[in-house]
Amino acid sequence: MxxxxxxxxxxxxxxxxxxxxxxxxxxxxxxxxxxxxxxxxxxxxxxxxxxxxxxxxxxxPEAERYRHVAGLNHIGVVVDDLAAAEARVKAAGYQPHSHGDYEPGLRFYFDGPEGIEYEVVSYD
Missing domain, CATH: 3.10.180.10 (2,3-Dihydroxybiphenyl 1,2-Dioxygenase, domain 1)
Structure with a gap:
């Protein structure tokens, strides 16, 4: 599945x-x-x-994230090169935040198009 x-x-x-x-x-x-x-x-x-x-x-308007039943909190995207992905995010004018280094991988978040939050993670 x-x-x-x-x-x-x-x-x-x-x-x-x-x-x-x-x-x-x-x-x-x-x-x-x-x-x-x-x-x-x-x-x-x-x-x-x-x-x-x-x-x-x-x-x-969007409901407040993490506070709404059936609401969308964020979308997780796996990348091979986290630094390159973060550079593209910054170049597009978005601000990375909430960097994390915990199992099972490195990650950061950003509020992207339409205010939707994305989690970008690398498992390497």
Whole structure:
């Protein structure tokens, strides 16, 4: 068994997808019209992806992370080179925070496109 995808609501799926592809070396797997007259872009690799979806309705503000039932706290992404990933995050204008060195690996977090928090981890 494996996790195939996670679907996120965003205001601008094309812009969010482009940033995530640049940060993580992903590619667009598919994009097009989606549920309820919305638009979705699938970004990731051959095994898994994020579906970044914009519905045709106004989105409500995000609930406070770690304080909302069924809320999204963060998305974890495994990278081979943590320093290179952090450099890309900084170059894109995001501020890494909460660096950690604990089992099973090194990590940092950043608030990325649409205010979604990402955990970037390396197990090497």
């Amino acid at each position: 494996r996790l195939e995808h996670v679907n996120l609501c965003v205001r601008d799926p094309k812009a969010t997808a482009a940033i995530l592809c640049d940060l993580f070396g992903w590619h667009v797997r598919w994009e097009g019209a989606a549920k309820d007259n919305g638009y979705t872009v699938h970004v990731g690799n051959e095994e898994s992806y994020l579906a970044v979806y914009a519905p045709a309705v106004a989105l409500k």
